[in-house]
Structure formats: structure tokens, C-alpha cells
Amino acid sequence: MxxxxxxxxxxxxxxxxxxxxxxxxxxxxxxxxxxxxxxxxxxxxxxxxxxxxxxxxxxxxxxxxxxxxxxxxxxxxxxxxxxxxxxxxxxxxxxxxxxxxxxxxxxxxxxxxxxxxxxxxxxxxxxxxxxxxxxxxxxxxxxxxxxxxxxxxxxxxxxxxxEPSLEQATEYIKSHTDFESEDIEKTVTECGNNIGRSLEILNNGKALQIQNAWELFGAVTNGKKLDALKVCCKVESDRLAIDSLLSEFRRILTDEFKKSACGNFNKESTQNISKMIDIVDEIIVAAKSNCNKALLLTTLCARLCET
Ligand SMILES: [Zn+2]
The missing domain is CATH 3.40.50.300 (P-loop containing nucleotide triphosphate hydrolases)
Structure with a gap:
């Protein structure tokens, strides 16, 4: 024990x-x-x-x-x-x-x-x-x-x-959650190796990006480019938040794709979701490079709203 x-x-x-x-x-x-x-x-x-x-x-x-x-x-x-x-x-x-x-x-x-x-x-x-x-x-x-x-x-x-050591704290969180290693290490360091506080921040950050991802989904499916840009503005200065938003958004799209493939949506919307997933995948790859993130997110919103 x-x-x-x-x-x-x-x-x-x-x-x-x-x-x-x-x-x-x-x-x-x-x-x-x-x-x-x-x-x-x-x-x-x-x-x-x-x-x-x-x-x-x-x-x-x-x-x-x-x-x-x-x-x-x-x-x-x-x-x-x-x-x-x-x-x-x-x-x-x-x-x-x-x-x-x-x-x-x-x-x-x-x-x-x-x-x-x-x-x-x-x-x-x-x-x-x-x-x-x-x-x-x-x-x-x-x-x-x-x-x-x-x-x-x-x-x-x-x-x-x-506080435990940095290694002990990151190891513990890695083995008990599915957060990305990079997010865990950054958060644990910021929290002075405090495991409880790190978990709180990681969970809150994730919850926030899930909420942002749903807002983005609502905006792009209704073609509201300005609303989509507003969501992206919230994260554009934080690379880890961008990664998290993109991965949550992709998860939503994948779930919607599965639902539509089961017959809840028409064929056109299934194709649209599939196109959106391709766009997001391209942006996820681009986001890993040293590019202008604000421009990248603007491109994402523009392309998503066109589908
Ligand atoms: Zn006992």
C-alpha cells in the first residue's frame, strides 16, 4: 500500500x-x-x-x-x-x-x-x-x-x-493517464513536480480543449468561419493547446464519421466529414513544423468552412 x-x-x-x-x-x-x-x-x-x-x-x-x-x-x-x-x-x-x-x-x-x-x-x-x-x-x-x-x-x-523527483512524478502520471509525454513533462515541471496539481491542470486543459473542439465543430459544420477563427484565437499562442485542440477535434470528426457511416447522415455529409479529417491530418503534420501557427489555424478554418 x-x-x-x-x-x-x-x-x-x-x-x-x-x-x-x-x-x-x-x-x-x-x-x-x-x-x-x-x-x-x-x-x-x-x-x-x-x-x-x-x-x-x-x-x-x-x-x-x-x-x-x-x-x-x-x-x-x-x-x-x-x-x-x-x-x-x-x-x-x-x-x-x-x-x-x-x-x-x-x-x-x-x-x-x-x-x-x-x-x-x-x-x-x-x-x-x-x-x-x-x-x-x-x-x-x-x-x-x-x-x-x-x-x-x-x-x-x-x-x-x-515533492517527488521529476522522473518519479512524470513516470507516475504517464502510467496512470493517456496524456502526451510532452504535455506531462511540461506540466510537471511547471508545477514543481506536484503530481496532484499537475493532474488537475492536465485534466482541466483537456476538458477545455474538448469544449473548444466542439465549438469549432459547431462553427465549421454551420459554415461560420468567424466563429471558427474565434475558437482558434484562444489557443494560437500555445503550441501544446493547439495540438490538444486538433487531436480532440479529430476525435470528434472520427466519431461523427462512424455515426454517419452507420446511416444516421446522408452520403454527402459522410464525404464532408471524411474530407475534414484529411484536412485536419494535414494541419496536424504542419503544426509539428516551425511554422506560423496563427496562419496555420486561419488556413484550417478557411478550408474546413469550404467543405
Ligand atoms: Zn490489508
Whole structure:
């Protein structure tokens, strides 16, 4: 299960030693920027606490599976409400902590964004940490532990997550997604090897280009050259965005071609789509050369609107 967290070898070996020595602390802080794996590490620790296999967290049993998906009844996740972690939530946690575990031998309480606790909430949490119920384990997630009361920090072991290496981050994203290698490397570098943030940007970028590709399709099939140019203007200064738009647009055309070939469209429209695919393929090849991209996209729109 440790392999779910990329990099951070020291933290993994520390936790592994604690688990095998039956010394898992009752309160921990996991600090790090969003996207570095705070929830992943919290799940690993939670699974280590309640997986009943000899090599806990085995990562293979039902318990580990439920914990990894944050749906185990004895792993409870608490979040801030409207950007404040309120004292009422801490009171709920305190009450829940005195309830016996439902299935496992312990209950794990994971608190998200504890840096958003107000003073009242922090003091209430401190009381729970001072007299923890024997079955409870608390994991506090935060961007920075320095934003928590020193009295809370002194009762917890802190794990500070670090970015993995460029190779580790790109390798992970390559093996879990089908984004282009070049896009992955560029994004990971821009995000300082932060895997979560890179994935967010890659997914958003892809979603945006899918939307642009549909707009382009709508414009060219209605012969609206100006609208088609407007879509292309949005990407013309970003080569990777152009590549992404063209490949999404080609995907739409291929899907439409398959549909029309199945008889949903007339023969003329099938031929038109086929012509458009040929044009896009030519432009995709041309886009890889060192040419004027704005001119290339203008040519694309003009030729597509003529078909
Ligand atoms: Zn397990």
C-alpha cells in the first residue's frame, strides 16, 4: 500500500517501522501543499492501523480497499465548512471518538484543512488530544503545521510531505493517464513536480480543449468561419493547446464519421466529414513544423468552412 505515495521514502520507512513495532502514535500531523498526497498518506496510515493482515497495510484485503476509497466505517473524514473548521465539528469528533469502533479494533479520525480551525476549535481539539480515547487515532491534515497551536503540535508526530523527483512524478502520471509525454513533462515541471496539481491542470486543459473542439465543430459544420477563427484565437499562442485542440477535434470528426457511416447522415455529409479529417491530418503534420501557427489555424478554418 506504501507504493500509492510517490517519493517520500523516509516517511514511508518511518511509518513502516512504527507499524511493525506496534508504535503507531495516536495523533499525527501530515503537512504539505495540496496535491502532494496528504489524503493518500492518511489512508496508508489508517490502513496500517486497522488492516488485520500480518503485513499491514497489505493493500490487498477488504479493509485496505475500503480505507483507500475512504468508505471504511471506522475511518472518519471531517472537513471545514464555509472555509472555517468549526468548534461544532470538533465536538462531533470528540463524541464520535468515544463510540466503540464498528468493525475494526480502532477508529481513525482524519481532519482536513486543520489550518482553517479557529481558536475555539483548536482548544477543543487540544482537549481531545490530551485525553485520547484508547481506540482513536487522529490524523490532522494541513498545508503547514506552523499554523496550528504549539500545544497541538507537541502532542503529534509531524510528517512533512515533499515533492517527488521529476522522473518519479512524470513516470507516475504517464502510467496512470493517456496524456502526451510532452504535455506531462511540461506540466510537471511547471508545477514543481506536484503530481496532484499537475493532474488537475492536465485534466482541466483537456476538458477545455474538448469544449473548444466542439465549438469549432459547431462553427465549421454551420459554415461560420468567424466563429471558427474565434475558437482558434484562444489557443494560437500555445503550441501544446493547439495540438490538444486538433487531436480532440479529430476525435470528434472520427466519431461523427462512424455515426454517419452507420446511416444516421446522408452520403454527402459522410464525404464532408471524411474530407475534414484529411484536412485536419494535414494541419496536424504542419503544426509539428516551425511554422506560423496563427496562419496555420486561419488556413484550417478557411478550408474546413469550404467543405
Ligand atoms: Zn490489508
Amino acid at each position: 506504501f507504493d500509492r505515495l510517490i517519493g517520500n521514502e523516509l516517511i514511508k520507512s518511518q511509518i513502516s517501522e512504527m507499524v511493525s513495532g506496534n508504535r503507531l502514535p495516536h495523533a499525527m500531523i501530515i503537512e504539505g501543499e495540496d496535491g502532494l498526497g496528504k489524503h493518500t498518506l492518511a489512508a496508508i496510515i489508517a490502513a496500517a492501523a486497522i488492516c488485520e493482515q500480518s503485513n499491514a497495510p497489505c493493500g490487498k484485503c477488504r479493509v485496505c480497499d475500503l480505507v483507500a476509497r475512504y468508505v471504511h466505517p471506522d475511518v472518519c473524514l471531517y472537513s471545514p465548512q464555509k472555509s472555517t473548521f468549526k468548534v461544532d465539528t470538533v465536538r462531533t469528533i470528540r463524541n464520535d471518538a468515544y463510540v466503540m469502533p464498528l468493525e475494526a479494533k480502532r477508529r481513525v479520525f482524519i481532519l482536513e484543512h486543520t489550518e482553517l480551525m479557529n481558536k475555539e476549535a483548536e482548544n477543543a481539539l487540544l482537549k481531545v488530544l490530551e485525553e485520547p480515547p484508547g481506540t482513536a487515532i487522529f490524523i490532522l491534515l494541513t498545508m503547514s503545521a506552523s499554523q496550528l497551536l504549539p500545544t497541538i503540535r507537541s502532542r503529534c508526530i509531524t510528517f512533512s510531505l515533499q
